[in-house]
Amino acid sequence: MQEIKNLIKNVSTEIQLINTSKRLYGKQLAPNFSIFDYIATNETNLNYILADLLNPKGSHQQDDLFLKNFIKICLPKLQCQEWSGFLDNLANIGIEREEIAYANKSNRKMDIYLTDGGKYGICIENKPYARDQKDQLNDYYQELEKRKHSHKHLVYLSQNLPSDCSVKSEDLEQWQINNEFSHIGYNDLVDWLDACKADCQNASVLEFINQFIKFIQKQFMGLSDMSEQNAIINAMLESDESIVSAIKIASQVPILQRNLIEKLNKQLNEKINQNPNYQLYQNKPVSLSKEKRVVLI
Template identity: 45%
Template sequence: MSAVKSLINEVSQKLSALETAQALYSRQLSPDFNTFDYINTDELGLSRILASLLDPKGSHAQQGSFLSLFVEYCLPTVYKENKWQGFLDNIDKTDVFLEEVTGKSNSQRRMDIYLRCQVGDESYGICIENKPYAGDQFEQLKDYAIELDNRKHKAWHLIYLSEYQDVPSEYSIKPDDLNTLTDNNQFSAVKFSDLIGWLKACQVECQNHSVSEFIAQLIKFIQKQFMGIEDMNEDNAVLDIIKKNAATIDASIKVSNTVDRMKKELMAKLKIDLLAKCKKTDYELDISYLGDGKSYERINLIIPGYDIGYICFEFQNKNFDKPCLGIKFISAEAVKTSPYTEKMKSVLNIALTDKNIWSSSLWPAGYYFQPQDWKGCSKAWLMINEGTMADKILDEMDKIFSLLKDNNLLIQ
């Protein structure tokens, strides 16, 4: 136990020293400043940023180097396959399109990012389906695969970019169809965290300081938004202490083994607090789906007489991480058939100006609950321990309920 206590003391002292240094030199370091706090980083915004970097004709003026590095780092099987050699040798000829309509399959969808390279009589195609936040749509990846095949490329590839899912859901493409694409080297699942290696390679290759700094800011954004890393200096300092010797490694494992237990105990406290503080009579609080740390665990506000949906607080990741809040329906079909789906999103957009309201196959309207990072940051757990998290969750859920009810949108 003394080794554990020593480790915790050393980490605490190191973090305290870092905080002191950052405070003293904050004007020079500006540790909390990031360009991406002032840039639209919704799905379309991120697609624009990635498309711009991948475009050999883009304003970064680095020609095809960024795209070539993307294929090398994120699509290694494509990079090594002979039938793609014509594309790699002529990568500067690639055209990049946003929201490309799937006209060849008659599905009339829009590919988030589409790359097309024409080399003589042969063409190459890459589609990137960007899923930073929203869930999959019905048969979406299946339709994109059909579209790429119908375009008669010599070689084509479909990329599923999502931090939180290793592969698209069966709702988007059947497992057998996905396995066929994978076996034919026509599909890759890429995480946002996988982009870090590519972006760092781009920094090395880049010959312009402004572009290099923009890439550095993008790396910081990805680390914070998708990896839960607020401060790399802090992260590295802790890692150095943990790896110092056998005793610190052993102590860190013992600490790690108790973290999941601590979270589950605090989650049990949150459930008790929620039930004690929920005094409303317009709805019923359902906490039966919360407690084990599985993906998509949630808290529901069940609305009497409204059985197609509920107000929902849901963790998108396992181990209680990345919560979202909004109105969720029981099925994608219910979302499609409800006459109030679009209005729900519009009402929340107007009323909740501080939120980035989105929609998906099951969610007419939702947003990412703050604090968002429950994995790498202690703020949410401290709020549970202090008893304030239940108030925050209930207040925000009640606000969603009231907005929808007052606008007569909770009607079947």
């Protein structure tokens, strides 16, 4: 029990130190400032960012740094003999956004399309928020096939798996067997961007990468403050005893949640009993009246 108390105390101390640092050095660190609070982060704009980074001739001026690391980190299955012609020619790969699927006459738009202009074709379908539409992935696959690419690959960028209405499960399985499909999440993009930072030679681009990573972690991974998370993890990994204590604490989280809910319920009841203008209804719909306000739990 003492080990558990020590771990909780250490974590609390680390968090207090972080919060103190933020207060003391807020002007220098500005931890809550993000360029992504001022620009659109819808699917279209995210496609623009990703396409420009992947483009060897993009405004970042880092040549094929981002594309090379994207293949290495996010699409390792393409590092094979069949794709050697593509990998050896990264500097000349063309990148298009919202490429019309004209070959199969579906007129859909491929979010990001990469090609060497001949044998190789890659379609990246980015689904940060919405689900894929009926036959969408199947149409993109058919588009790559009808463009006569002897080597094609469909990339599904989403925190979710493709829906059955977008592609049949047996077709998806066959694509994977043929090395024609990859599912990646936004957490994979963080690994990709981290890998690019080491060789990025421009300070402005490097700062943008850092901001993009923070946005992805907050928007898609639920990590709003990595400094706190790292402090907690480091405290848990400090010793064998702290690891055991962390596991014991984690096992009690469901009980803690129930106790907190019961405590909240009790507090709400006490407040409501003190005010006749409030009523408490549990887990059932109610009709609102002008006379009484309603609290639902």
